[in-house]
Amino acid sequence: MNVQAQKLAEVTEVAGRNRPVTPIYLDYQATTPTDPRVVDAMLPYFTQKFGNPHSRNHQFGWESEEAVEKAREQIASIIGADPREVIFTSGATESNNLALKGVMGFHKDKKNHLITCVTEHKCVLDSARHLEMDGVEVTYLPVQPNGLIDLAVLEAAITPKTALVSIMAANNEIGVVQPLAEIGALCRSKGVYFHTDAAQAVGKIPMDVEAMKIDLMSISGHKIYGPKGIGALYVRRKPRVRLEAMIHGGGQERGMRSGTLPTPLCVGLGEACAIAQAEMPEEAKRLEALRDRLHRGITERLPEVYLNGDENHRLPGNLNLSFAYVEGEGLMMGIKDLAVSSGSACTSASLEPSYVLRALGVNEELAHTSIRFGLGRFTTVDEIDMAIEQVVSAVSRLRELSPLWEMAQEGIDIKSIKWAEH
Amino acid sequence: MSYSDKLLDHYDNPRNVGAMDKNDPSVGTGLVGAPACGDVMKLQIKVGADGLIEDAKFKTFGCGSAIASSSLATEWIKGKSLDEAEQIRNTQIAQHLSLPPVKIHCSVLAEDAIKAAIRDYRVKNKRADAAE
Numbered sequence: 001m002n003v004q005a006q007k008l009a010e011v012t013e014v015a016g017r018n019r020p021v022t023p024i025y026l027d028y029q030a031t032t033p034t035d036p037r038v039v040d041a042m043l044p045y046f047t048q049k050f051g052n053p054h055s056r057n058h059q060f061g062w063e064s065e066e067a068v069e070k071a072r073e074q075i076a077s078i079i080g081a082d083p084r085e086v087i088f089t090s091g092a093t094e095s096n097n098l099a100l101k102g103v104m105g106f107h108k109d110k111k112n113h114l115i116t117c118v119t120e121h122k123c124v125l126d127s128a129r130h131l132e133m134d135g136v137e138v139t140y141l142p143v144q145p146n147g148l149i150d151l152a153v154l155e156a157a158i159t160p161k162t163a164l165v166s167i168m169a170a171n172n173e174i175g176v177v178q179p180l181a182e183i184g185a186l187c188r189s190k191g192v193y194f195h196t197d198a199a200q201a202v203g204k205i206p207m208d209v210e211a212m213k214i215d216l217m218s219i220s221g222h223k224i225y226g227p228k229g230i231g232a233l234y235v236r237r238k239p240r241v242r243l244e245a246m247i248h249g250g251g252q253e254r255g256m257r258s259g260t261l262p263t264p265l266c267v268g269l270g271e272a273c274a275i276a277q278a279e280m281p282e283e284a285k286r287l288e289a290l291r292d293r294l295h296r297g298i299t300e301r302l303p304e305v306y307l308n309g310d311e312n313h314r315l316p317g318n319l320n321l322s323f324a325y326v327e328g329e330g331l332m333m334g335i336k337d338l339a340v341s342s343g344s345a346c347t348s349a350s351l352e353p354s355y356v357l358r359a360l361g362v363n364e365e366l367a368h369t370s371i372r373f374g375l376g377r378f379t380t381v382d383e384i385d386m387a388i389e390q391v392v393s394a395v396s397r398l399r400e401l402s403p404l405w406e407m408a409q410e411g412i413d414i415k416s417i418k419w420a421e422h
Numbered sequence: 423m424s425y426s427d428k429l430l431d432h433y434d435n436p437r438n439v440g441a442m443d444k445n446d447p448s449v450g451t452g453l454v455g456a457p458a459c460g461d462v463m464k465l466q467i468k469v470g471a472d473g474l475i476e477d478a479k480f481k482t483f484g485c486g487s488a489i490a491s492s493s494l495a496t497e498w499i500k501g502k503s504l505d506e507a508e509q510i511r512n513t514q515i516a517q518h519l520s521l522p523p524v525k526i527h528c529s530v531l532a533e534d535a536i537k538a539a540i541r542d543y544r545v546k547n548k549r550a551d552a553a554e
Contacts, residue, residue, distance in 0.1 A: 325483060326483070327460050327461070327483055327484045327485055327488075328460075329460075329485035329486065330433075330483075330484055330485045330486055330488070330489060333433055333485070333486040334433075353460065363458075364457070364458035364459075365457035365458055368457070368458075368459075368460040400439070401436060401439055401481055401482060401483075401489065402462075402481060402482070402483045403453065403462055403463070403464035403481040403482065403483055404457060404462055404483045405483075406441060406464075406481055414457055417453075419455070419456035419457065419458070419462075420454065420455075420456060
């Protein structure tokens with residue numbers, strides 16, 4: 001075995017299967033490969049143009065600063081913001097932490113109420129929990145069965161003590177897109193800041209901080225074909241959003257986030273935004289067509305497959321399906337040449353199935369059978385057709401193996417059986 | 423997660439998949455686990471006149487480890503007496519398949535399924551004896 005084949009074998013062994021096959025990547029909501037055009041833009045800033053962007057006294061610093069400021073403009077442009085409103089961070093997790101803890105930290109003496117939603121990313125929910133320990137009151141809004149929040153419920157939750165509403169733009173598991181403009185208008189009318197975690201949305205669907213009246217927005221690099229380790233937080237200037245810094249030091253990023261900016265990563269995020277902005281209209285259409293082809297291809301041949309999340313208000317590249325009577329992890333093992341993810345308990349350390357699906361009211365049985373297909377820039381029609389074949393064949397085989405499928409065929413209601421939960 | 427070749431073989435080529443008539447007095451049926459927990463195993467045994475398990479069938483809803491554990495269980499109990507089959511421990515199944523720690527519960531479920539099938543057979547036949 002030559003070195004490369006050996007390496008490949010090792011990689012696939014780690015992935016759980018002992019065969020040297022490169023699977024089809026359908027997990028674009030987990031992360032994306034860095035676009036080669038982005039890498040090209042970044043490379044000079046590792047070696048020749050290595051200056052500290054904060055060095056004010058020489059050429060090295062100036063060219064680095066220029067590159068960082070160009071990136072800031074590219075990021076601002078894709079969300080309709082002013083470049084001065086863009087703060088670089090290490091990623092969307094840090095952006096979300098800074099938005100929640102920063103805003104609540106600054107305002108909590110006067111307004112100590114935060115509103116968020118049960119289907120948010122863990123970094124928002126965990127920041128909210130942390131704030132609760134500091135005495136902040138948090139309301140966790142429920143979602144409707146389609147995954148969207150109810151605006152009337154949000155309105156009823158806002159009190160004179162509410163400082164911030166944090167609702168994600170697009171959900172990472174089920175891909176549903178919240179009614180951002182309506183939420184923004186409501187928050188503005190009540191004098192409440194609106195933060196949105198847009199890690200999954202920026203570059204995929206049009207985002208506009210003015211039209212949507214967004215005050216803070218979290219952005220991730222690696223979800224949009226940029227590098228890992230970089231993100232941004234949009235912080236509105238007019239009317240000005242005040243927040244407390246979490247990382248203290250040299251006062252970079254208008255004092256909101258100290259630390260030397262990683263020029264190559266900033267350049268990469270900027271370039272990723274520029275490419276996404278230029279290609280979005282066509283790319284969204286292409287992905288929607290591929291996603292619908294996948295959905296149709298599967299449901300035409302398999303009964304009892306259910307879509308999780310709203311059918312219309314969703315990301316072009318997301319399809320989350322429950323395959324009744326087939327457990328998600330068992331299914332992933334059967335579609336070994338597809339890299340997907342599952343809402344099944346077995347994929348995580350905890351034994352609970354996906355909290356997002358549970359919040360939608362999807363029953364636990366079905367939550368265990370869900371698979372998320374994430375399509376992206378490098379997904380092809382051939383890959384989708386291969387995915388359909390694999391899914392149909394694996395689900396058919398596993399249903400023949402499933403005692404629940406057998407009972408369903410015999411007309412036995414699974415809920416009528418007294419199960420011994422373990 | 424990395425799985426052993428033995429486990430993958432049982433997942434790809436499960437032994438003794440199927441169902442037997444649960445009303446047949448010589449058949450014992452065990453149904454363990456719960457759909458809400460993501461694992462359900464149905465294991466059936468057919469006991470011959472000599473008291474030995476002459477056939478075993480299973481169906482499992484669950485992850486690859488659960489499918490492999492139940493497949494292996496059916497393979498092991500065939501030809502054994504009920505008392506011998508009852509001696510099979512989950513640790514033996516886990517060891518044979520090299521189950522990772524988070525998957526030990528799959529082997530526990532397989533042991534439970536064997537015991538539940540034997541129990542069902544015994545209850546049924548006690549009743550049959552009493553009726554005679």
